Structure formats: C-alpha cells, structure tokens
Amino acid sequence: MLIRNRLVASLGASLLGAAALVALPTPAQAANLLTDPGFESGALTGWSCSGGTGSVVSTPVHGGTKALAGAASASDNAKCSQTVAVQPNTTYTLSGWVRGSYVYLGVDGGGSTWTASAPSYQQLQLSFTTGASQTSATVYIHGWYGQGTYHADDISLDGPGGGGGTDTQAPTAPTGLQATGTTSSTVSLSWTAATDNVGVTGYDVYRGATKVSTVTGTSATVGGLAANTAYTFTVKARDAAGNVSPASSAVTATTTPGGGGGTGFKQAAPYLYLGWGNPPAPATVMNATGIKTFTMAFILSSGGCNPAWDGQRPLTGGVDQSTIGAIRAAGGDIVPSIGGWSGNKLGPNCSTPEALAGAYQKVIDAYGLKSIDVDIENTDEFENAVVQDRILNALKIVKAGNPGLRTILTFGTSTTGPTSWGNRLIEQSKALNAGIDVFTIMPFDFGGGADMYGNTVNATEGLKNKLKSVYGWDDATAYAHIGISGMNGLSDQQEVTSLETWTKIRDWANAHHLARLAFWSVNRDRGCAGGGVTETCSGIAQPDWEFTRITAGFTG
Known part of the structure; x- marks a missing residue:
C-alpha cells in the first residue's frame, strides 16, 4: 500500500511539473x-x-x-x-x-x-x-x-468529439467474421476491422437479433450458451458520432458437448441456516475445517414477488448480510438457496419469468453473487409444470444479464435417478435453453435402513444418464454438471449417513469429477448420539464440524 501511495504521489508531481512548462489549450x-x-x-x-x-x-x-x-x-x-x-x-x-x-x-x-x-x-x-x-x-x-x-x-x-459534430458517415461493415473456438458454453469470434472516415470506436456483437456484447477490438467471446447448440452471430461497427455500420456476414457455430470440460465449476458448500438451530459463527467453522463456501438458506417471498431471508428478514442491513460479510472477511463466499420444501416461495408468487428474474436479480445485486441455487421442491414448485418453466426462464434471463453467473438447480430424487418431475425439469431446461450449470440431487429420505452410499451412487448415475440422453453429453461432461446434497447423520426417515459413508460419497464425487457437494446442515454438524432428528446436532456420535471438514476435501 505504501509503495503504491508513493507511486501515485510521484506521478502527480510529474504531471504538475509538466503543466508548469506547457501552455495547455482551453x-x-x-x-x-x-x-x-x-x-x-x-x-x-x-x-x-x-x-x-x-x-x-x-x-x-x-x-x-x-x-x-x-x-x-x-x-x-x-x-x-x-x-x-x-x-x-x-x-x-x-x-x-x-x-x-x-x-x-x-x-x-x-x-x-x-x-x-x-x-x-x-x-x-x-x-x-x-x-x-x-x-x-x-x-x-x-x-x-x-x-x-x-x-x-x-x-x-x-469536450469536442473527434467527428467535429458533423460526421454522418457510417463505418463499413466488418468483414471476415469467423468462429475461432468453442466450448460447451462459449463461442469465440474474430473479424477484420471496419473502416471509417473519422474512426471506429467499437463493435456490437449480435446473436441472432440480440446484442450480446460490445467490444473495442476485433474479437469477442460470447458466453452463457447451451452445450451442443448452434448459434448465429453478426457484428456491426460504430463510430464516435453514433453512426452504425451494416451487419457483417453471418457465421454459425455449434457449442461442443463438453468432452469432459464441463462447466469448470466446483463448489463444496454445506448449508448454513440462520433461522434456527443455534447457527455457529462461520469463521469458527472455516478455521476448524478449511471450508470456504456456504449455501445460505432460505430466500423466500415476503409477500408477492419480494425476496427476503425466510420471507421475513431484509436482504441488507440485518444478520444475514453481516454473516455474509464475516464469511467474506475470512476469505470465503456464499451461494444463496432460493426456495426449499416449505414456506411462501417466489416461484408461485412471481407471475412471470421476467418478474421472477427481477426478484433473483435483487438477491444477486445485494451481494454481488457469483452463483445462485434454486431449491425446487414440493407441489407448489417442483410438481407444477407452469412454475418449473417460470423458474427455468427466469434463470435464463439472469444468466444472460450477469456474465459469469453460475446457476444451480437442487431437487429430490429416487434411488435410481430423477423422478418423472425431475425428468421433466431436465428436459425443459434443454428445450428452453436455460443454460443450467449444475443439477444437484438430494439423495435421502428414501426410508429407514437405506444403503446411503449405494443409493446415492445409483441416483447420481441415473441423473448422469438422463443428462446424457437429453443434452447429448458424454459421461465426463454429464458428471461435471452434477451436484450431490446429502443429509448428515440421522435423516427425517431415520436413515443414517455416517462419517464413513459421507467420506465414501465425497471420494466417489471427486473420482467422478462432480461439480458440487453439499449437505444439510452445518447447524446439525455436532454430535449428539441418540439425540434424534434435531436442529442443532446430527443425532449420532461425531466430533463437531466433522461432516464439514470432510466436505472441504471435495475438489471435483
């Protein structure tokens, strides 16, 4: 810091010296x-x-x-x-x-x-x-x-424009537009510079009729695209006077199925819930376990299409914002969970995809988020075709408006893969070109005595096969779009996920290069053997924060 301050002072002195020697124009x-x-x-x-x-x-x-x-x-x-x-x-x-x-x-x-x-x-x-x-x-x-x-x-x-205020001549159309590279979610473009009587100041890149990027050079990378999909692009040049050139010739490029590259997104993010369960200080857990990211639950409706924590606490100015600040101050970050099993949710309350996207955007803007998770459950959202489509279209809108934002869907599963409603959700995500980055399943509540490791693996394999079928991906790319969100210790249905089982699940997720690993919840990541299903502990014997420590070892 001191070095930079001295550098700024030195530059300031040099500029002042130059000003004393040169008579500047008015x-x-x-x-x-x-x-x-x-x-x-x-x-x-x-x-x-x-x-x-x-x-x-x-x-x-x-x-x-x-x-x-x-x-x-x-x-x-x-x-x-x-x-x-x-x-x-x-x-x-x-x-x-x-x-x-x-x-x-x-x-x-x-x-x-x-x-x-x-x-x-x-x-x-x-x-x-x-x-x-x-x-x-x-x-x-x-x-x-x-x-x-x-x-x-x-x-x-x-000051005066370079065109002198009388420039009405548009630049020539850019030429030689070509696709120079593709991934499963991006297309890179280049072209030959346009000419202008005064000077070209920028280029607008169009996907179909939609302007998706503005650059000053002769290349651009367009992101947020769906895998294995064809897109058509054109480019127009602009000058300082606002004159716009005709469009270049169009070029069509198809994104790749992925080939193992996937989204490049990896997230170990157990749930932290401030609404109950004696929530721990995040920095305490981070220092003890090495975890860096928390999934913070839940964003609900405070009435109509207005987002709030638990439908009650404001997005800013309260305990949630201060907790996020503490996590970031300790070198971590959060992803909000929007929805859940119960409560008054945004999906049914926002009447259009645009309105729902606006509610999501308020959450994104409040915290400058890099990713959001929509936990889509129950009959009001998951088992409701209209609301499913509304959520998918809203996520498509916010993804287009927030370059680099990662979108996650979390939903229930059977022991062998997605249910009929889960299959529909995946099919519609493709049909609507929603660009979902991670499909996270919740492999629990199968019933007492369930084989939690075996059922988790089988359910994830079923999801992988569905993604391959719908998107045309290979195994590696499908795995790279999958997340697992478990339940530590004793579940609602008296299943037991032990520390050993969770370690095996994590190791399997790493070996198959999944995108995300989470569990419900850090509040419950404390031992209480025989304590039953409670808010503040796991119901089994364990060291405090041990499930979180295991999860921190997920690297994808």
Missing part, C-alpha cells in the same frame, strides 16, 4: 462523448469489461435506474473501458461517481484519480490533454485486486 464547449454513460441501456453498451467482470445493476445507483458493478477479484481488477474519438491537442475533463474500496477513474496515457474508500457514491474528476496527432482516447474505471465489487455511475467525458 477546453472546447463541453459535451459528453461517452456511449451509455449512466448504464441505462442495461447492457454495458459501448463498454468493455475485463474477464466478464462487469454487469449492470439496479441498486445502488447514483442517478437514473442503473449503474455499473465491477466484480474485482484476487486475479482481476474488473477494468471497464470505452474508446471514443477525440480531437488532437485538446483538453478534456473526465468525471464519474464511484462507490467501493480503491476505485480508479482514468484515461490510458493521460493519468488517473482514485479513492481508497467510498462507502457511498463519491465523484472523481481529472483533466487531460490529447497529443498533437491523437484522434482517440480510452477511458476506464476499475477496482483493485481482492477489494470486492465496486459500483460506478454517470461517467462523463466532456
């Missing part, structure tokens, strides 16, 4: 040159964000109804940039409102400004002067490594 009449400066398009129009880290959110905003969220991680500072046409030897003013820790606003080659801490929106501003032959400038916003999600809104670049 700024021309101000006009915001940026496309979608307040992110009101809802689609990052004009902006390009590193590694798919940027998304448009509805809260918190500075102005209007939308803002940028940049998900900075340990390996990516979530840099979002936009290139515009400018005039040479001209002074411009860049400003914007930001929120978060260590947020930067700047221009390539022209300096930057930053804030160490902005718990609410704070304005950043700087001026720069273009070079003698400079005709374009790239402005950017980014966070800092490991500092979490930042927000930005109402970004402004004031």
Whole structure:
C-alpha cells in the first residue's frame, strides 16, 4: 500500500511539473462523448469489461435506474473501458461517481484519480490533454485486486468529439467474421476491422437479433450458451458520432458437448441456516475445517414477488448480510438457496419469468453473487409444470444479464435417478435453453435402513444418464454438471449417513469429477448420539464440524 501511495504521489508531481512548462489549450464547449454513460441501456453498451467482470445493476445507483458493478477479484481488477474519438491537442475533463474500496477513474496515457474508500457514491474528476496527432482516447474505471465489487455511475467525458459534430458517415461493415473456438458454453469470434472516415470506436456483437456484447477490438467471446447448440452471430461497427455500420456476414457455430470440460465449476458448500438451530459463527467453522463456501438458506417471498431471508428478514442491513460479510472477511463466499420444501416461495408468487428474474436479480445485486441455487421442491414448485418453466426462464434471463453467473438447480430424487418431475425439469431446461450449470440431487429420505452410499451412487448415475440422453453429453461432461446434497447423520426417515459413508460419497464425487457437494446442515454438524432428528446436532456420535471438514476435501 505504501509503495503504491508513493507511486501515485510521484506521478502527480510529474504531471504538475509538466503543466508548469506547457501552455495547455482551453477546453472546447463541453459535451459528453461517452456511449451509455449512466448504464441505462442495461447492457454495458459501448463498454468493455475485463474477464466478464462487469454487469449492470439496479441498486445502488447514483442517478437514473442503473449503474455499473465491477466484480474485482484476487486475479482481476474488473477494468471497464470505452474508446471514443477525440480531437488532437485538446483538453478534456473526465468525471464519474464511484462507490467501493480503491476505485480508479482514468484515461490510458493521460493519468488517473482514485479513492481508497467510498462507502457511498463519491465523484472523481481529472483533466487531460490529447497529443498533437491523437484522434482517440480510452477511458476506464476499475477496482483493485481482492477489494470486492465496486459500483460506478454517470461517467462523463466532456469536450469536442473527434467527428467535429458533423460526421454522418457510417463505418463499413466488418468483414471476415469467423468462429475461432468453442466450448460447451462459449463461442469465440474474430473479424477484420471496419473502416471509417473519422474512426471506429467499437463493435456490437449480435446473436441472432440480440446484442450480446460490445467490444473495442476485433474479437469477442460470447458466453452463457447451451452445450451442443448452434448459434448465429453478426457484428456491426460504430463510430464516435453514433453512426452504425451494416451487419457483417453471418457465421454459425455449434457449442461442443463438453468432452469432459464441463462447466469448470466446483463448489463444496454445506448449508448454513440462520433461522434456527443455534447457527455457529462461520469463521469458527472455516478455521476448524478449511471450508470456504456456504449455501445460505432460505430466500423466500415476503409477500408477492419480494425476496427476503425466510420471507421475513431484509436482504441488507440485518444478520444475514453481516454473516455474509464475516464469511467474506475470512476469505470465503456464499451461494444463496432460493426456495426449499416449505414456506411462501417466489416461484408461485412471481407471475412471470421476467418478474421472477427481477426478484433473483435483487438477491444477486445485494451481494454481488457469483452463483445462485434454486431449491425446487414440493407441489407448489417442483410438481407444477407452469412454475418449473417460470423458474427455468427466469434463470435464463439472469444468466444472460450477469456474465459469469453460475446457476444451480437442487431437487429430490429416487434411488435410481430423477423422478418423472425431475425428468421433466431436465428436459425443459434443454428445450428452453436455460443454460443450467449444475443439477444437484438430494439423495435421502428414501426410508429407514437405506444403503446411503449405494443409493446415492445409483441416483447420481441415473441423473448422469438422463443428462446424457437429453443434452447429448458424454459421461465426463454429464458428471461435471452434477451436484450431490446429502443429509448428515440421522435423516427425517431415520436413515443414517455416517462419517464413513459421507467420506465414501465425497471420494466417489471427486473420482467422478462432480461439480458440487453439499449437505444439510452445518447447524446439525455436532454430535449428539441418540439425540434424534434435531436442529442443532446430527443425532449420532461425531466430533463437531466433522461432516464439514470432510466436505472441504471435495475438489471435483
């Protein structure tokens, strides 16, 4: 930190020295040159964000109804940039409102400004002067490594446009569009640059009639696609004056069945429930077991299509948010469980897929989530065709609007694989192109005396075969889309999953490279031999947190 502060001070002194020696030109009449400066398009129009880290959110905003969220991680500072046409030897003013820790606003080659801490929106501003032959400038916003999600809104670049205000000539259509690579969920594209009388500032990538990406270079990777599916793409060029080229020739590419690559998503995430069962301090469990992720239950309806913890506690400002903060402060993360067996659920209460997606989005925005789990059970959701389809379509919407988001479905099973309702859910996920990343089964409540290891393996193999049949995947790819969510100790139906059995299940899941392992619940991960089925212990003799420690050994 000290080194960086000295570097910033040094750069500031150099710029001041340069300013004393050079007579800078007077700024021309101000006009915001940026496309979608307040992110009101809802689609990052004009902006390009590193590694798919940027998304448009509805809260918190500075102005209007939308803002940028940049998900900075340990390996990516979530840099979002936009290139515009400018005039040479001209002074411009860049400003914007930001929120978060260590947020930067700047221009390539022209300096930057930053804030160490902005718990609410704070304005950043700087001026720069273009070079003698400079005709374009790239402005950017980014966070800092490991500092979490930042927000930005109402970004402004004031000064004269490079087109001089009279540019009405559109760029030529990009040529040579080709698919350069595919995975089970992505297509990579490249093309030859378009030409323009002033300068091309960006390219819009379309999947069919839907704009799915905006980039400044001549390549893009489109994600969130279904495996083994054909997609058609075109590209259009834009200039600083807003002129748009004709579409390129179309190219069609088919995503792969997977070939063992799967989703690349691995998650060991036992359930933590704050509604009962003397919930433990997460950091205590993390330090004792090495677990990094918890599935936090349950998001329900607080009335209508409004999400709340247990249908009662608000998303922010309460014990749930503080618990998530404690988990993240200890180096971990959470995935929320939306739904469950009982309670007033969002699926039946939200009248349309769009409304349900809006409810999911509120949860995603509240915590900057990387994944969400919909626990679809009982007759109101799982055994209801209308609600099944509503949930699938809603997950499709939020996945398209949140690049990189992983979606998980959790549902019950028979001892040999999905029930008829489970089969329908999988079939519809394919038919609706929902792009589900992980299908997690709950292999328990089969009846007293059940062989919990054998039945779990058989049920998972049945799910694998169904996924292969519906999606055309091979064994490895199907396994990579599967999760297991068990019940530690004594279950409702008097089955016993011992520590030894759970270890065998974990080892089998690792050997077959599954995507997810969970159990219900950390609250019950304490010994109480002969204690029955209770909220606070497993009903068997065990060391505290031992099921969690075993689960932490799941690596996929």
